[in-house]
Amino acid sequence: GYDYLMQAEAGYLSLTGEPDGPPARFGISIIDMMTGTMSALGLVSALVGARASGVGRDVDVSLFDVAMHNLSYLATWYLNEGVVTGRAPRSAHPSLTPSQLYRTQDGWIFIMCNKEKFFGVLCELIDRPEWASDPRFENFAARLKNRDELTEMLDGVLSAATTAEWMVRFGGKVPAAPVNDIAQALDNPFAREQGLVVDVPHPARGTIGTVACPIRCPGEELPKRPAPQLGADTLAVLKSVRDDGAWIEELTKKHVI
Secondary structure (H helix, E strand, O other), X not given: OOHHHHHHHOOHHHOOOOOOOOOOOXXXXXXXXXXXXXXXXXXXXXXXXXHHHOOOOOOOOOHHHHHHHOOHHHHHHHHHHOOOOOOOHHHOOOOOOOEEEEEOOOOEEEEEOOOHHHHHHHHHHOOOHHHHHOHHHOOHHHHHHOHHHHHHHHHHHHOOOOHHHHHHHHOOOOOEEEOOOHHXXXXXXXXXXXXXXXXXXXXXXXXXXXXXXXXXXXXXXOOOOOOOOOOOOHHHHHHHHOOOHHHHHHHHHOOOO
């Protein structure tokens, strides 16, 4: 199967993009990646089970199954209440407002007031404390009803300063993030400081830059090594199964390996 096709069939394209635009896929092959992750989880679980019971098992994971599984709470909403989630303007949350993109002087910022208290704090930090008590914006339901108006008002205020300036002001008080492109995300000094971007030795290129494994184990550091070249481990694997030079040579002559 193919990731993009699974995204289309599982409804993902109806969730991404602006409401008045065409259906849009995710920018990365998320189903391919999640299928690999679920396969690894299934294999590890099977190994643990085999060690405990002495009984092995098959593990079967498909792109389509993973794509459907990832619908998660959206599936629950539809299957139990008939709620069909679609696209909202500015990548907005379906019910929590303000939780979406807003314009700044030099680009965009994503603000996510996913708790009532954050809206009051936001209003204070943008010097509009009166908005918190305005009947149009007094709670999530009211703000959702008046989301377009609130978006226009917030755009007006936030456009007076840069994204970086607002991030400094909001820091530790209002959940917010700059809207980066891929280069900005990878060039972020914090990513390097956290060890998320690493240089790995490579037999052909000397070193290659890559993103590190996100799993962290205190006191341990995962080895920095590239993926093996095609067939690099073939002989070692075959010898572990049957240490027979003649047999391996025969497989080679027949182009099995």
